Amino acid sequence: MEHSLYKFIIKYSLRQQIILTVLSVASFIPYYYFLDIPKAIVNKGISSKGVTYPVDIAGLGLFQLDKVGYLLWLCGVFLFLVLVQQAFKYAINVYQGISGERMLRRMRYELYSRVMRFPLPTFKKMSQGEIIPMITAEVEPLGGFIAESFALPIFQGGMLLVTFAFLMVQNWMMGLAGVALYPLQFYFIPKLQRKVNALGKERVKGARRLADRIGETISGVQEVHAHHGSHRLRAEFARRLGAIYWVRYEIYQRKFVIKFINNFIQQLGPFFFYAIGGYLVIQGSLDVGTIVAAVAAQKEMGGPWKELLTHYQAREDARIKYEQIIAQFAPEGMRPPEQQLLEPEQIPNLNGDIVLSNVSFTDDHGTSVVDGVTVTLPNPGSTAVVGGMGRDELLLLIARLLDPSRGKIMIGGADIAEMPEAITGRRTTFIGASSYMFNSTIADNLLFGLRQRPLKLRDYDGAEKRRFDRETGEALASGNSAEDPAADWTDYAAAGVDGPDGLTAATLKALATASFDDDVYQLGLRGVIDPARDPELAARIMEARQAFRARLDDPAVAALVEIWDRARYNDNATVAENLLFGTPVGDKFDLERIASNKYMLSVLDKVGLKDRFLAIGYDVAKTMVELFADLPPDHEFFQQFSFISSDDLPEFKDILARTSPDKFAQISDADRGRLMSLPFKLIPARHRLGHLDADFKALVIKAREVFAADLPADLKGAVAFFDPEQYTRAANLLDNILFGKVGYGQAQAAERVGMLTADVIRDLDLRPTITQVGLNYEVGIGGSRLSSAQRQKLAIARAALKRPDILLLSEATATLDAATQTRIMDSLFEAFQGKGIIWSLHRAAQAERFDRILVIADGRLVEQGKFAELNRDGTEFHKLLART
Amino acid sequence: MSLNEEVELLRRIPLFAKIEPSKLKLLAFTSERLTFPTGSTLFRQGDPGDAAYIIISGDADIIVETPSGPLKVAQLHGNDFVGEIAILCDVPRTATVQAASPLTTLRISKDLFFRLVTEFPQMAIEIMRVLAQRLERTTADWRAVAEKLKQTT
Structure with a gap:
């Protein structure tokens, strides 16, 4: 992306800018005639000054018009010019909007692409909350500015010049007087504006910090609850809002001072006209008409002049904003775009030893996390990395997720720093201690590792094709990716299968490798x-x-x-389920709402169950109040067992006090509704309250039939029988x-x-x-509907399906139980036979089966060798073994 | 059997005899009634204890695993309470309990049991009394066995 805004504009929208400028200038012509026509109507059409009738319009004697006809003709021309002028405006506005939107799209796309090229440590300093508003909200006004960056000053400047010229023609002294103060404005206003711009930037930063804080609060909401941190967070948040308020306060003060000065200077013009012009009139060297014309013209100039000043201020603002964003989105160590965009036809395998020579990594505090590691790892083969700090980073370096501060990593004789992600991202896989899942299906997350580029394009026809082509063309016009996300991106060959059919078997196998098969099966059963x-x-x-x-x-x-069984009451189901004899679809008949459903109530009434429901509801309420009245409101029994929540219990107590079975005739509708809602939740086999006798059950079965038979059409979809x-x-x-x-x-x-x-x-x-x-x-979001253990298993299954040449695991199974850990290690060793495995282990005892063991302490490689060689007295490894 | 009948039944058990009916009703309502076919086990020796059982109807055998094979040491009948030791002392089950006939029980989970004990001190006292009686009886048995041993040697 260009470093200066104007370079960016010229590079990507020169054509649009030229078209817009030409359109703007072209619109002067009808504008001129538009200004001229009222005069013609008044002087020629109405007053007939210098007109002889009939008027010959085209000069060919074809259209001869009398007085009224000529007036109408002129009015028609006026209307026509209005149309032409508005058509120009419409075209300019639409085209401006489109060009601005394209540039905005291009900018957002570029910024998003950059985020994906940031070196990982950047995200320790830059949070989501800061990045997101920059891409979404902050660039938004830039698009608008870009669209008018050339056309507006040219258009308004032109208008200004025309009016100035008019003024000069009237009286050159007046003309000069009209613009005499412009240099003053031009000098002062930007100066004042600069401070406001700086404050504006401060405000943007404040808003960013605010977004950051909200993001953090949402991520840490569990902690907030667990430590009752909301109080303090609210206080902090209030201060941040306050900071924005005070910045805004100052902006308002300065902004209106600017406005004040601006308007004052603007009015100085008429002041001089009246004063100097008036003097000259008294002296007899000027006529009154000229002063009036000059004041009017000066007013005419005021509009464009104001627009120009605003544009100048907006330009400053846009320029600074642009440069600021570009600076934010160019962190040190950002990967070049080619590294992600290159897609070589042949993806070489990463076989051959992994050679680290003097590899160091320094974090943002200047600490050497990995310090001068020189080692050769067998590939194919297995390596365990044990010990202390720096293990994780070492694996991240080999996976090229971090770039070494010093040193070089070669795999099979090739420097990995030179490789595009197309190779490293396919041939290696890193799994950390916690893995992120995208908010989609398990299948999509599994296949994420196989979807690097579209392999089989989707065929469109008819209207769909037209829409697709249009979208593709538009994407290209904004420099976006034109690739079709709906195409088949899955690399079946990488998974070792022919196509979608084979993939199923491979997926099942990968799930088994990660011990994830049973989880998915259970989820399927509940699907x-x-x-x-x-x-x-x-x-x-x-x-x-x-x-x-x-x-x-x-x-x-x-x-x-x-x-x-349609003919029998199900004692293990709720009364509601027995009545519906089906599963509710949507929320019309769900357990919480069924009691207030009018149709359901009408069915109960029809079979004569309404009074029974009320009586049972009364009894249930009585029992619940009796059972739970003494318990503290937060007692978990309420949640587990009660039909009535602790909040509602007092209300039911009141209802019971107000009514009794012999007073049911007078019960209020609200109380009736509350009581009648209770029996729906009863399960006879579970609750054993003894209310539901054979008679009741027979009526429910009858109600079930009536319910299904009379179900109105609009509720047909609300239950699956x-x-x-x-x-x-x-x-x-x-x-x-x-x-x-x-x-x-x-x-x-x-x-x-x-x-x-x-x-x-x-x-x-x-x-x-x-x-x-x-x-x-x-x-779910971030895989939140899976347990952390399930997420890890999914990440491992994803790797098993992708079959990289080198699998790197950094305590990837640490959240799993010991038996599952062993099982997964066994199956991964089997699945990755003949490939490279590098595993950072928390427990040294697990390292026994590995070909090579590296012992890391404080980022340095202190020992390496086979288990048998290292497992002797006096070694670091032995100490680590003893510790676990 | 309805809740009220269960409450009646609970009242006949010494442990709960002195607890107010409303609390017993809560106990009955919040515990699960479980039936076991003949020969199935309520729990096995060595299992972690998660619940105590009240026998509502039927018989159950208490079986202790010994080096020489399983040994039936006692039989439980209606109104008996079993499994409280494992949940009180947090030790594994000290014996296996097996249904000797179709068995109906009221299962009181560990959580529920502790909650009841902490919330209703009368119940804790009752349990202490029952346990003390049992200890006294065991001591007496033990004394008798010791006497017998002395005579045979």
């Missing part, structure tokens, strides 16, 4: 699919449902799951297989049901399919 889009899978799940049902015929397990022969669309896979509720009161019911379903799934060989559903699980 929801759309049977309309995936009828095959739905059919297979239905098979599983039948098989599971057959298993329940065994009396030993029959009570584990109570199957949904249970049907033994149909896949329930809103329910997850597991619920579809069970097609019932796990029975309460059965010892180890969950485990035994889990085993039964696992058997069924194994028999039908459904596990891979369910795992695939699990792959579509959305991991």
Whole structure:
């Protein structure tokens, strides 16, 4: 990106600037006539000065107009000029907007690209909160400025000159007097403005700090709660807001002083006209008309002059802002763009020993974190790195995620500093102690390591193609990437497979390598699919449902799951579920809202359950108040067991005090609603409150029928009914297989049901399919819907799928339990046989199986060798072993 | 069986005999009723203790694993309370408990049990009393065994 704003503008928008300038100048012509036409209407059209009728318009005798006709003709011309003038304005504005937007797009794209080239340590000093507003908000006004950077001064300057010339023609002294004070303004205003600009910058910085603080608070919100830090944070935040306030305060004061001076000087013009001109009139050397014309002209000049001054100020502002942003986005050690943009046709393998010669790395405090390491690591082969500080950095250096301050790293005879990321990013993989996941599905995160460039373009046709081509053209016009994110970017060959079909098997294998297969399978079981889009899978799940049902015929397990049966009440489900006999879709019928749903209430009324609900609700409320009244409000029993939250308990106490079963006739609608909401949540087998007798259950079954039969059209989509022969669309896979509720009161019911379903799934060989559903699980922001252990496993699976030549792990499994750690190490050694593994280990004992062990202390390599060689008295390694 | 019947049942257990009915109702409401088919185990010797059980109906055997094989040391019946030692002292289960007939129990989780004990001191005192009685009985048994040993040697 160019260092000066104007160079940037000229380099990327010269053509647009020229077009805009030409358009602006061209618009002077209709403007001139537009100014002239009123005079013609008044003098010729109305007063008929020097006009003889009929008027011959085109001079060919074709259009002969009488007086009225001529007036109308002139008025028509006036209207036409208005149109032409506005059309020019429209064209200029739109074109200006487009050019500004393109430049803005180019700038944002460039800044974003730069962020990805920043050396990693930059992010220790520069936070997200600072970077994001710079790319999003702060560059925004630059786009607007760029669009008018040339056209505006030329246009307004032209206007100014024209008016000045007019003034000079009238009376040259007056003309000069009109502009006499301009140099004064031109000198003073920018001076004053400079201070305001500086304050403006201060304000921007303040806003950035504010954004930074908000970002930090969100990231650390758990800590805020855990230590009741909100009080202090609010105080700090208030001070930061205060800082912005005071800056703004000063800006306002100065800004209006400038305005004051500006307007004052502006009015000095008329002052002189009246004073000097008036004197001259009295002296008899000037006529009054000239003074009036001069004042009017000076006023005309005021507009463009003001615009020019504003533009001058905006230019200063834009220039500084631009330079500031560019400086921020060019940290020392930034990688050159080629390193990310180069895509060599052939990606060489990184086989051959990894040779570090005198490699040092100094952090931003000047501490040598890695200090003069010279070593040769076997590749293929395995290396363990143990010891103290500097291990992580050493691996980051080999993965080229950090650049050494001194020294060189060669792999197979090639300097890695020279390699484009296309090679290092494909042939090496670094996994740290905590891995970041993008807010997408597990599958997308897994394939992130295989998607480096579009390999199979997507075909578009018809309107889609036109849209795509248009977008591509526009992207190129702004210097953006024109590549299609919707193309197939997956590098199947890198994963060692032919295409999407083979990838499935490779993915399952990678999941197994990372011990992540079971997690994904479990997520899949709880996943929801759309049977309309995936009828095959739905059919297979239905098979599983039948098989599971057959298993329940065994009396030993029959009570584990109570199957949904249209003709029977399900004791292990809530009353709401029994009424719906289906799964709510959306929130119309969810447990919290069902009691206030008008249609549901009308159904209850129809079958005569309304009064029963009220009576049961009253009883339940009474029991809850009795059970929970003595407990402190924050007692966890409320959350675990109560139908009524601790906040609502007093309200229910009041309701109970106000009413009793014999006064139900007079109960208020609000109280009735509150009480009636309780029975919906009852599960007879679990709560055992004894309210739900056979009679009640029979009525519920009746209500169930009525509910389904009369369901209005607008609610049809709000519930997916249970049907033994149909896949329930809103329910997850597991619920579809069970097609019932796990029975309460059965010892180890969950485990035994889990085993039964696992058997069924194994028999039908459904596990891979369910795992695939699990792959579509959305991991949430930063992978927050996965546990940290799951994120690590996902990162390892991603590496196993990508199959780099060199795998670097820096305590990558430290968050996992010991058994899983061992299992993953075993499977990674198997999967990466014949490749390079470099593993930074916390526990030295785990290093036994490695070909080579490096012992690092204070960033220096103190020992190296095989386990047997190092494991003797007196070595650092021996001490490390003893410590664990 | 409804909640009220369970409360009646709990009151017949000495440990809970002196606790107010409303607290027993809370206990019954917040604990889980579990049924075990004959031959299944409530818990195994050596397992970490996570819950105590009240037998509502049916019989259960207490089995101790010895070097010479499992040894049935006692049988539990309705109204008996079992498994409290492991949750009170945080030691692994000292014996295996197995259903000798279809068994219905009330499972009181460790958390719940401690919460009840801390919240209702009468219950703690009751437990102390029951444990003390048990200790006294064990001591008496032990004295009898010692006497017997002395006679046989």
